[in-house]
Amino acid sequence: MLIIIGMPIVQVLIFGFAITNEIKDVQIAIIDNSKDEVSREITQKLLSSEYFLLNSNLSDYNEIEESFRGGKIKEVIIFENDFAFKLQRDKSAQVQIIADASDPNMANIVVNYTASILKDYQRSYMAGKYIPVTIVPEIKMLYNEELKSVFMFLPRAITILLMLISAMMTSISIAREKELGTMEVLLVSPLKPMQIILGKVFPYIILGFINAVTILLLGYYVFGMPVQGNMILLLLEVLLFIIMALSLGILISTIAKTQQTAMIISLLGLMLPTILLSGFIFPLENMPIILQLIANLMPPKWFIIIIKAIMLKGIGIAFIWKETLILLGMTVIFIGLSVRNFKVRLE
Amino acid sequence: MDNKNNIIEVENLVKKFGRFVANDSLTFEVRKGEIFGFLGANGAGKTTTIRILCGLSSPTSGKISVAGFDVYKETEKIKKHIGYMSQKFSLYEDLTVKENIEFYAGIYGLSRNEIRQRSGKLIKKLGLEEEKDMVIGSLPQGWKQKLAFSIAIIHDPDIVFLDEPTGGVDPITRRQFWDMIYEASHNGITVFVTTHYMDEAEYCERVSIMAEGKIVALDTPAGLKKTFNASSVDEVFLKLAR
Numbered sequence: 163m164l165i166i167i168g169m170p171i172v173q174v175l176i177f178g179f180a181i182t183n184e185i186k187d188v189q190i191a192i193i194d195n196s197k198d199e200v201s202r203e204i205t206q207k208l209l210s211s212e213y214f215l216l217n218s219n220l221s222d223y224n225e226i227e228e229s230f231r232g233g234k235i236k237e238v239i240i241f242e243n244d245f246a247f248k249l250q251r252d253k254s255a256q257v258q259i260i261a262d263a264s265d266p267n268m269a270n271i272v273v274n275y276t277a278s279i280l281k282d283y284q285r286s287y288m289a290g291k292y293i294p295v296t297i298v299p300e301i302k303m304l305y306n307e308e309l310k311s312v313f314m315f316l317p318r319a320i321t322i323l324l325m326l327i328s329a330m331m332t333s334i335s336i337a338r339e340k341e342l343g344t345m346e347v348l349l350v351s352p353l354k355p356m357q358i359i360l361g362k363v364f365p366y367i368i369l370g371f372i373n374a375v376t377i378l379l380l381g382y383y384v385f386g387m388p389v390q391g392n393m394i395l396l397l398l399e400v401l402l403f404i405i406m407a408l409s410l411g412i413l414i415s416t417i418a419k420t421q422q423t424a425m426i427i428s429l430l431g432l433m434l435p436t437i438l439l440s441g442f443i444f445p446l447e448n449m450p451i452i453l454q455l456i457a458n459l460m461p462p463k464w465f466i467i468i469i470k471a472i473m474l475k476g477i478g479i480a481f482i483w484k485e486t487l488i489l490l491g492m493t494v495i496f497i498g499l500s501v502r503n504f505k506v507r508l509e
Numbered sequence: 510m511d512n513k514n515n516i517i518e519v520e521n522l523v524k525k526f527g528r529f530v531a532n533d534s535l536t537f538e539v540r541k542g543e544i545f546g547f548l549g550a551n552g553a554g555k556t557t558t559i560r561i562l563c564g565l566s567s568p569t570s571g572k573i574s575v576a577g578f579d580v581y582k583e584t585e586k587i588k589k590h591i592g593y594m595s596q597k598f599s600l601y602e603d604l605t606v607k608e609n610i611e612f613y614a615g616i617y618g619l620s621r622n623e624i625r626q627r628s629g630k631l632i633k634k635l636g637l638e639e640e641k642d643m644v645i646g647s648l649p650q651g652w653k654q655k656l657a658f659s660i661a662i663i664h665d666p667d668i669v670f671l672d673e674p675t676g677g678v679d680p681i682t683r684r685q686f687w688d689m690i691y692e693a694s695h696n697g698i699t700v701f702v703t704t705h706y707m708d709e710a711e712y713c714e715r716v717s718i719m720a721e722g723k724i725v726a727l728d729t730p731a732g733l734k735k736t737f738n739a740s741s742v743d744e745v746f747l748k749l750a751r
Contacts, residue, residue, distance in 0.1 A: 343597025350563045350593040351616045352585065 189217040200246035263303035264474040330428035332411030337424035370404040390476025409496035416503035522571035531557040533722040546713030547703040553719040555703040592661040592669035602646035617664035651682030671702040707743035
């Protein structure tokens with residue numbers, strides 16, 4: 163009942179709020195080398211647009227890379243020296259826009275918004291002076307210069323696939339044993355419940371791992387997607403995510419009595435939220451705050467952050483230990499819950 | 510109680526699901542080597558009792574021992590000494606006959622050698638030489654049932670629990686099935702069988718009849734017929750059910 167009534171409501175709400183390509187309060191950083199009235203006016207205009215939020219004023223170019231690594235800042239805007247003066251004398255001045263293109267969609271939108279605000283300013287600047295001037299935006303996409311969408315797609319494909327194979331397949335295969343009655347026979351046998359579960363889960367760890375590696379290899383050889391970061395760290399994180407998904411699958415199977423129920427729970431309860439609320443299709447940053455909070459409960463969200471960080475930005479555990487810890491915590495919780503459920507079922 | 514000839518001893522077994530009492534103070538014992546029939550209408554509480562004796566479910570209260578082990582503390586030991594065949598058909602449909610035998614034998618910790626030996630013997634005994642590499646799903650129901658029983662006793666358990674083993678099987682196969690039960694019993698395996706086919710009750714050495722969670726009668730088929738002045742167990746059952 164809850165599913166029948168609740169599902170459409172949830173879906174409509176999610177789709178209604180989430181399917182939006184608008185941006186709001188995107189965090190940016192600014193390097194203002196000229197600090198004159200024009201650059202200040204432009205900054206003002208950008209920040210009053212509701213689209214952007216100033217995260218920090220940087221002074222050094224070296225800080226750009228670092229601020230992107232934190233993951234919060236999506237764009238850095240750099241005004242060149244003597245901005246107002248050049249605009250006056252040369253009738254043209256340069257603004258450098260650097261975007262975090264590890265999410266190409268987001269980067270594109272952010273850059274376009276910025277550029278159009280600059281255009282807007284340019285028009286109003288000319289309106290008062292009747293001199294043709296141009297503010298030249300020089301755009302740079304960091305981490306993914308060609309804006310290949312496959313760079314964004316690949317980490318997400320790995321996430322979805324691992325979720326599908328690990329969580330859904332385990333839950334279905336355990337539910338299948340229950341449905342067919344073979345689970346009872348296994349439980350009557352001298353095998354310990356832990357052995358049964360490990361036996362069911364182990365093949366999927368291997369399978370999931372092979373799949374992830376295949377995708378990585380395909381990405382590298384077919385789409386030229388490099389892994390910037392530490393390969394071993396990446397594989398360890400993949401393993402962690404697989405185990406998390408498997409424990410989720412076991413949890414589902416302790417609830418579901420038949421294969422069909424297991425499938426429906428996995429599909430509706432896992433796949434849809436995974437696709438909708440993990441930043442897979444719709445940028446999380448633009449969602450209403452409630453959905454963002456719910457998204458925090460979705461393991462894939464954290465995994466996507468981790469794997470994008472390692473693959474595209476090449477950063478190490480120092481920057482993603484928090485996300486890793488969250489995944490680890492979720493795994494422990496899921497395992498704990500399913501062990502409890504498993505015992506209760508035997509009573 | 511504490512009779513060495515008893516392999517199962519149950520005293521005041523109670524199992525409640527919430528407020529529903531599935532087993533209401535059952536007391537009975539099963540003797541070593543006998544074929545013990547556990548009769549009752551659907552929902553009388555037979556399966557619940559079997560599940561408790563197998564360690565699949567824990568009793569609410571009562572003193573129960575199976576194969577000399579306590580069901581509360583020594584479930585793991587009990588599991589090594591029992592075989593179980595559930596109502597639901599319980600072989601892997603997508604594995605072959607041979608694979609199924611080997612898998613279950615492996616679960617019970619038989620050595621490679623033993624597994625090879627016993628599966629060969631079993632396949633020969635059931636006349637499945639030609640079908641041994643066929644997947645179970647393609648076999649007729651009767652064969653599957655016989656195979657499931659053979660697999661349930663492949664590790665030579667002390668007791669085998671059969672929960673309505675002959676459901677949905679034709680009379681001839683049922684007859685053959687009972688021949689196999691006799692053979693197992695002859696080999697010293699105690700058979701605990703539930704059924705709602707009353708003619709099958711006549712094959713048992715002793716029969717208990719359950720109704721609404723209670724045991725209402727327990728005796729040999731002949732004894733029951735005498736006590737209730739009936740010509741068949743079926744008649745006894747109908748009298749009791751009324």
